[in-house]
Amino acid sequence: MPLIPTVGQKSISMRFIIGAIYLILTLGAITMVYPLLVTVTAAMSNAYDYEEFNVFPAYVLNREERYKKFLIEKYFDRPFNLFASNYDLPSEWNAYWDFRQRENVMQNQLSIYGTEGAKGEQLKTIAADYDAFMKQFSPEWQIVLFQRLSQPAQRDFLRQRYDSRVTGNLHGKEQEAAALDIMAEDTGEGKFTSFEYITYDVEKNFPFHAQRWFPEDVVRYHNYIDFVKSLPSTWKMPQTAKYLWLTYLLDSGKSIDQLNAGWGTNYESIYSVPFPLKPPVDAEFRQMWTEYVRERWPLRLIELPPGEGGGVSQLYQSPVRIHLWGCCPDSRVCA
Template sequence: MSLVGRVGRKRPRARVAMAGLYLILTLGAITTIYPFLLMISTGLKGPTDQNDTRLVPTYLQKDAELLDKYVDDKYAGDKSLIASTRQGGSPAEVEKYDAFLKTLPIDFWEVGFRIAPGQVTSRLTDLYRTWLRSRYENIDALNRAYVEENVAFQTVVPPSEMFARKVWRPTPGRKYEEWRSFKAGLPTTFRIPITERLLFQKWAMGKYQNQFGEVPLDVKGTATRFEELQVPASGPVLDEFRKQEPDRFRSDAGEAKWAAFGGIGPMPVAPHEAAYVAAHASELRNEFAGRNYRYVLDYILINGRAVANTVLFCVLAILTQLTVNPLAAYALSRYPVRQSGAILIFLLATMAFPAEVAMIPAFLLLKDLGLLNTFAALVLPSAASGYMIFLLKGFFDSLPQELFEAGSLDGAKESTMMFRIALPLSRPVLGYLALVAFMGAYGAFIYAFLVAQDQRIWTLMVWIYQLQNNAPKSVMMAALTLAALPTLIVFLLAQRVIMRGIVLPGER
């Protein structure tokens, strides 16, 4: 029955009130939807734009933003390295520079797209792990070959190279040998030539402790920061640098090889990158947009028991709560006692306290019973719910008593009347309570982590909680988005059940 009749709705006051009500509901919907959309959007971003609150990432719309994101990704967020490579170069030399990179010896260029500080994945690691999967049947075969203990291919990282050091020797073994084979096959966009100018800038930063004002004037020249320094032609600073410079780069670094190749002027690094981004804009946008979500899916696959544990936990929670609570509610409804009112007040009182209040007592009790690190510890404390018992009792009370009287006359037992009369008529409410049980079990992570610290029975939410210790904001938003999908799908598919479970008891 409507609160306002058809005639009353035509009055100006009623129309204004209804318009205000719809406005409030619309604003409420927006405030609910916007954070979720922002969470999805942040999952599409990376270290350079994860704090941007715009719903549509700018790199999906603007080519300039895409280029900046690509450059930051290539140089792993190293601002000094990025600035050092922005030294000009003619766009007409791009094709020649691309051919030059293909001929550059493997020890004279570094690999780009490594994992940036604070990040957990990169374009290089994804490509490297895919390459390893094509060579090894499983992770055990790779571990035997590399003498490592990787849990999965997703945990294998490329070996580091430190060509800028005076003396550096790679760790001998099959891993580095195969890494060189992989490195040799990388496209030119991954190749960052090692230049004497860059080596000098890095050395100067260390020598003068990033204090540009300490650099001698004859070394500064017209430079205003370390990234603009040029290698001096002579002097004590150059002599000191030569002592620390790797021998192979002393007269044969990137600049010398570029000149010998026939290059004119500085290497056109920036024009080469701009040309690549322009030619592969769609591919790069897709790669950036899906990177965090792919990493989270790989993370879930590594911890594959998390999905199975979560499904089992949810199923057990639903079954136990739909067994214990209807039995208790039916008993209170069919066999009222003098203390029924006090019992209902006690049940309602349990709803006045947050669940966190009972966590420590439940933990101590489960510890005394020896049930920690078991599914029983996850399921049993939530088997009985004061809210569910109260709701079901009210629904059972509203059922026509004539049905039970007819059942008694036909000789039906109480259990028969419960399972053949009461529960079938209560399916809308039971469906609603099953959804409540599912959402409670699926979203639990503090309690699940407290009573089950054994990783073998960790649920999905506990693993995602652990992920935040290492993952940046953008990856966490991607993880939370994927974690929210099951609840969202269940809610969308079960809207009718939810509404019937809420409305039907009131109508009766």
């Protein structure tokens, strides 16, 4: 039996009440559409546009927005100076967010390897050349990017590697436990309870997280190197001397104005200071370069010229006569 009898529904006042109920319900349904669309959009967002709360994301129809979103995905979990070492950035850019509201950045600033102007077959050729370069470049000198994607990929790599060595008809948790037992025996480390808890937080900074660090001939290190080899070239970039140099300058605590005053130079920002392959002429600039070579450049990547002799002691007596090797001075030159 209806709450409102059929006879009662014919009155003007009751029809008004029913109409008001329908209107309220309709408005309530409409108000739920917006948060639903925002939720769907947020599910496809990353650090670039997560806080924008757009019903229709701009990157869907805007190629430049997609490009900037891609760059954030690629570099965001790495220091900004790694990003800056690959691009000629304006002096006022000091963080990833500085290019969010800029227009025409693809043509004006974010140009790497010259690919932004290339089309079709040219772009395919450039990509193939870069892929060939990265395959012959030692994985020990490669930086893994796309951390949000590469970390799960690392766990899957280890899981597949050790699952393949499990014998017997095991499944699920038993299979995983047996694989973890094999890995613990291989590495000589404690046993993990799940592959999901394994990270390469130290290894991903190889080989430059400590000046005098030398890779140990251990299973864990070889697992990481094999994982890096398995990644597509587009997920990696070479270590560059410019990246390490920018890190050193930023750690010095000096502003670009202070550096320019001491060096007699006119650089617009720290990110525009190139890495000198030879000792600078200016005395103060030369002193910083020498300190960088002595204290910050990994000793395992230093080689004295033929006939110098003297080993490491000679390095500290005459540090400006060394030859730096093992990584590219600039990623654009390497590629």
